[in-house]
Amino acid sequence: MSIRKKTASVLAVTSVLALCGLAAAPSASAAAAPVVAPLVTGAGGVELLSYDEETGxxxxxxxxxxxxxxGQVIDSLPCEAAPDGVLLVVTAVRKTADGTVAVSTRPGAINELLGSQTASVRTTLSPSSFDITPEVSGLKVSYVPRIDGASASASLALRLSADTDIELPDGSSAEFSGSMEVVPAIEFDYTGAVFDVQKAHVGFSADTTADWHVKGRFKTDDTSIKVPIASLNAAPVVKAAGLPVVVNLDLTLYAHITANGRVTVDIEQSYADDWGVYADYTKGQGWRKGTDSGSNTESPVTGAISGQGDIRTGLLTEGTVAIFDSLGARAGIEPYVRTVVSGSVVFDGEGGVESQTGPVELYGGLDIGGALFARLRILGTTLFERELPFTIYHEEWPLLGIPGTSSDDDVFAAS
Structure with missing residues (x-):
């Protein structure tokens, strides 16, 4: 499945929102065409030596x-003064005694950088570009070759594996082990005019494989347990219309369990999907957002559950994708398995059960949600600065539904 079809992400949504806002504002329209060519720093010529985000x-x-x-746009690549890169517009220039140049700035907008040009970017992000911070002991990081069946081209997937204990509200603990492989990709299209934005499209997608194993006894009412496993950060630089554009990615992987009732579990499942979220802006029609869950596949559940209640286990990835860390969105994706049981069941690992007492319902699911954000300031005036929460995708499908085959006396409730 192409990136174009399903990519575009969080990043896309807000970038488009920002562009839409810029196109509508008179002061922004006047700024759409750069006064002079952008000044690119950190590319071997001029360097950004310091930058104060609060004062500009x-x-x-x-x-x-x-x-x-x-009036000039400063397009700074990631550096010590701006680790995530930064896009600025110069509002004042002052020479200093040591020969450096002090400038006052305001945050820039992507259309101020690209003006009336046309740009198209499609790229898979290298896993080696991520800085990875373990959140649990024993985290293992590796890189796994992936082969595209259609093109026979090879790419590397980032693989994170963890084996840890999760503290439960009652003071006990549960065992959790899991891994995730991910190949992230971004897409950005832009068509500008001298004083306007004609079209924009930004997206983020990921080819993902995950597996997880949870073992423990849960005695809780409507409790959600979210344990961070690893944080990933990257600031890749891509070229748009010959100019460098910094894409900021901050992702965190969690073990996520929600439980209600008294349930003892020892279950395992794996999941694969190529998902994406995107947004498109067209002058005169505004913008639209969407998501594509790709063609997901999940393995049959193995293990056993007993008790009376509802438990959901999954791997949750939350993060932010943005252009120059200012226009983007926060989003989360979680494949999960949910079981409703009143008795006990042992799964056979092939989509059925070996033994059962009481009714059992088993579901697979996928949630993709988040919030748009945009911070727009033109000539020092804040035009738009807020978050717009939304749920862009939710689907749950039955994996197994078997009515009770034994009398109520056979029902076992975990203590």
Whole structure:
């Protein structure tokens, strides 16, 4: 499945929202065409030596003395002064005694960088570009070759594996082990005019494989347990219309369990999907967002459950994808398995059961949700700064539904 069909993400949604807002604002329209060519820093020429996000004050290396001008866009690659890269517009220039250049700035917008140009970017992100912070002991990081059956091209998937104990509300613990392989990709299309934005499309997708095993006794009412496993951060630079654009990704992987009742579990499942979220903006029609869950597959559940209640176990990935860390969205994706039981069941690992007392319902599911965010400031004025929560995708499907085959006396409730 192509990135175009299902990508576009969080990032997309807000970028488009931002572009829509820019196109509608007179002051933003006037800023849509750069006064002079953008100043790219960190590419071997001019350097961004310091930057204060709160005040907008920045210092450029001496090489900027004869080039930087008021109204110019600064397109900074990730550096010590701006680890995630930054897009700025110069509002004042002051030369200093040591030859460097002090500037006052405001946050820039993507259409101020690209102006009337056309850009198209489609790229798979290298797993090696991520900085990974373990949140549990014993986290294992590896890179696994993936072969595209259609093109026979190879790529590397990032694989995270963990084996840990989860503390439960009653003071006991449950065992959790799991792994996730992910191949992330981004897409960005832009068509501008001198004073406007004609079209925009931004997206994020991931080819994902996950498996997890949960073992423990849960005695709780409507409790959600979310344990971080690893955090991933990256700031890849891609070219759009010949100009560098920084995409900021911050992702966290969680073990996620919700339980209600008294249930003892020892179950395992795996899941594979190529999912994506996207947004498109067209002048005159506004913007639309969407999601594609791809063609997911899940393995039969193995293990056993007993007790009386409802338990859901899954692997949750939450994160932010944004352009220059200012326009984007926060999103989460969670494949899960949910079981409703009043008795006991042992699964045979082939989609059926070996033994059972009492009724059993088994479901697979996928949630993709999040919130749009945009921070727009034109000439020092905040035009839009808020979050718009939304749920873009939810699906749950039955894996197994078997009525009770024994009398009520056979029902076992976990103590």
């Amino acid at each position: 004050d920045a210092v450029l290396s001496a090489g900027a003395a004869s080039t930087v001008k008021v």
